Amino acid sequence: MRHLLCLVLLVQALLALPVTAQDCVNPNVQPPTAAWPQNAIVWVYAGNVPASLHNSIRTVLNTWNGSAGHPGNDSGVYFEFTTNTTTMDYSGGSVVNGGAYIIQLKYQVPPTGAVFGGTVGQSYEGSRVNALIWINPGITENTAFRHTLSHEIGHTFGLDECYSCTGAWQSVMVGGNPAGGMNDPYYGATEPTSCDLETIKNNKGYTYPSCDSYYYLQCKESGAGNLWDFTRCLCVNMRDPGNAPVTGTRNCWTNTYETQRRVGVCTYYLRIIDTYCGGVGFNHVEYVEDLICEEIG
Ligand SMILES: [Zn+2]
Numbered sequence: 229m230r231h232l233l234c235l236v237l238l239v240q241a242l243l244a245l246p247v248t249a250q251d252c253v254n255p256n257v258q259p260p261t262a263a264w265p266q267n268a269i270v271w272v273y274a275g276n277v278p279a280s281l282h283n284s285i286r287t288v289l290n291t292w293n294g295s296a297g298h299p300g301n302d303s304g305v306y307f308e309f310t311t312n313t314t315t316m317d318y319s320g321g322s323v324v325n326g327g328a329y330i331i332q333l334k335y336q337v338p339p340t341g342a343v344f345g346g347t348v349g350q351s352y353e354g355s356r357v358n359a360l361i362w363i364n365p366g367i368t369e370n371t372a373f374r375h376t377l378s379h380e381i382g383h384t385f386g387l388d389e390c391y392s393c394t395g396a397w398q399s400v401m402v403g404g405n406p407a408g409g410m411n412d413p414y415y416g417a418t419e420p421t422s423c424d425l426e427t428i429k430n431n432k433g434y435t436y437p438s439c440d441s442y443y444y445l446q447c448k449e450s451g452a453g454n455l456w457d458f459t460r461c462l463c464v465n466m467r468d469p470g471n472a473p474v475t476g477t478r479n480c481w482t483n484t485y486e487t488q489r490r491v492g493v494c495t496y497y498l499r500i501i502d503t504y505c506g507g508v509g510f511n512h513v514e515y516v517e518d519l520i521c522e523e524i525g
Pocket of ligand 1: 388389
């Protein structure tokens with residue numbers, strides 16, 4: 229009986245797998261400059277969206293975070309949720325007050341003419357540094373909201389619409405269907421398909437982070453404020469950047485610590501200030517606070 233059950237499960241698995249793989253369709257792409265850089269840590273400011281939708285935002289972000297490794301899109305891009313707002317906005321056809329590695333969510337009709345949602349943003353040195361995402365406030369049903377938010381997040385990874393798709397299950401980049409109204413929970417995808425993830429990876433050229441996943445998971449579980457920086461494979465303690473922005477930027481923070489280093493017969497007592505921006509760029513400054521050398525002879 230047990231063997232028969234195994235056989236039945238095996239047959240089901242063999243039947244199910246190819247269908248899933250063939251069912252999705254690759255979406256179109258934007259230039260790779262429209263996608264986040266490898267391993268960016270992106271803060272998502274949700275303060276403009278009603279609290280009743282915050283859990284849906286968290287769900288969407290968790291889904292994309294869960295797809296950032298391997299197998300997945302290999303980006304290492306990690307989203308952090310905050311109920312804060314920023315001053316990043318859109319004026320005269322341009323993003324104003326754009327910060328580093330942030331998404332500002334706005335619960336407004338997109339001024340760009342899009343119906344369900346829209347995404348704009350800025351690029352710097354070949355990659356996206358921020359995004360302003362509008363979600364039409366007519367979308368109040370949570371599943372429908374997740375369809376649109378997940379689609380807009382797809383744009384921030386350099387995906388365009390899926391022009392070859394014939395069904396909403398084929399790609400998260402299938403747009404909403406206006407005929408079904410704003411709140412149709414049955415038309416759309418709440419998470420990226422394997423085709424979406426492959427297209428993201430190939431378009432941007434993401435490579436699998438080489439960090440040890442054990443330490444990554446340990447860092448994630450070690451409490452609020454700790455974030456894993458894939459770039460340097462380090463667990464960093466991060467204060468809310470909304471509370472501690474480094475001059476002129478957001479999502480940058482500093483980590484100060486004392487250390488000592490022995491060089492020859494001397495011990496240098498150092499104060500180190502590391503600056504991180506979105507886990508990508510960073511600055512490292514060492515101040516010599518004291519120097520004690522041994523006499524020889
Ligand atoms: Zn779109």
